[in-house]
Amino acid sequence: MLIIKTTEALQRQLHAWQKNAKTIGFVPTMGALHEGHLSLVRAAAADSDIVVCSIFVNPTQFNDPTDYAKYPVTIENDIRLLAEEEVDLLYLPAVSELYPSGTHDLETYDLGNLNSEMEGRFRPGHFQGVCQVMKRLLEKVHPTKLFMGQKDYQQCLVVQRLIQIIGLSTALVICPTVRENGGLAMSSRNMRLPPDSRKEAEALYRELKSLAEAAFKTPLEEAKAQAVASLEAKGITVEYIQLADATSLQLLQTWSSDRQMVVLAAIFIAGIRLIDNLLVER
Ligand code: AMP
DSSP states (O other): OEEEOSHHHHHHHHHHHHHTTOOEEEEEEOSSOOHHHHHHHHHHHHHOSEEEEEEOOOGGGOSSHHHHHHOOOOHHHHHHHHHTTTOSEEEOOOHHHHOTTOSSSOOOOOOGGGGTSTHHHHSTTHHHHHHHHHHHHHHHHOOSEEEEEGGGHHHHHHHHHHHHHHTOOOEEEEEOOOBOTTSOBOOGGGGGSOHHHHHHTHHHHHHHHHHHHTTTTSOHHHHHHHHHHHHHTTTOEEEEEEEEETTTOOBOSSOOTTSOEEEEEEEEETTEEEEEEEEEOO
16 A cells, blocks of 8 residues: 655556556545445445545534544554555645645635535534535546545535536445444544443434334424434434435425435534434335
8 A cells, every 4th residue: 555645646656547547446534444434445446446545634624623623543543454455545645735825715615505504504614624625635636436425424415516516527436324233323533432422322323213214104393303302311412303305405394205315413422523314215
C-alpha cells in the first residue's frame, strides 16, 4: 500500500494507473476506522482494479469546534487495518494540501432541501463543508466509482448532488450500514460512548425498526410519538425522527405507497450525537 501525502505524488501515481485503463474505486474517510469503513474498502476491491482510500479530518464540516477537537485520531491503527486490506493507495493530505488558500470564504453549493432538513438543519454549514472537501478530493482522485455508507444517508444524497453540480462522471455506490451485534450502527463516535450508554444506544436501531415496521399499520404521527417516548424514557434526547422520500429526502407526513421511503433519526446519548436510518421495506 502506497502512502501519499501530496497532490503531486498522488496524481503522478493515478495517471500511471489511468493510462493503463485501470478502474479506480475511492473510499474517503475521516479515519478512526472500523468494520463499517472496511466494508466499503472491500466493496471497492471487489469492484475496481485499484482501491484508493483517504483519511482526512475535514475542519470545514464541523459546525461544532469541540466536536472537531475531540474527533478520534487513530492513524497508526488505521494504516495497519488498511494495509491488511486490498488498498493500493492511501492518501493522507494535510489541511494546507486541500485548502491552500485557507478554510475561510470557501465556495458554497445549492443543495436545496438537503441543506435545510434534518442533518442540514441541525448541523448548519456541515454539508457545505462536506461538499467543499469532496469536491477537492474527487477532482484530485477522479475515481470511476465512489464508495460511501448508507449510515450517512443524507450525506450520500448530498454527494450525489455535488457530483451532478460539478459534472463528474464518477458513479456513487451506497453500501449497507454495518452494525454491532446489538444493532448499533458502527461509528467512529461510538468510541466516545461510555460502556453503559453503548448498550442504551441500541434503542435507536430498535426504534427505527419498529417505526419502519409500523408502516401503513399505525398512523405515522402516532408511530413517531411512540418511538420518541420510548427513547426519551431511556434518558436519550431525540433531535429528530423523520420519514422521508428516499430519493429526494422530502419529508413525508403520512406513509406513502408510491415511493421508496426512509426513516432517519439523530439522538444525543451521554452527550454524543448519533445518527441512523433504515429504508422502509415495501
Ligand atoms: P467517516 O469516516 O465517518 O466520514 O465515514 C467514511 C465513510 O464510511 C462514509 O461514507 C460513511 O458513510 C461510511 N461509514 C461510516 N460508518 C459506517 C457503517 N457503520 N457502515 C457502513 N459505512 C459506514
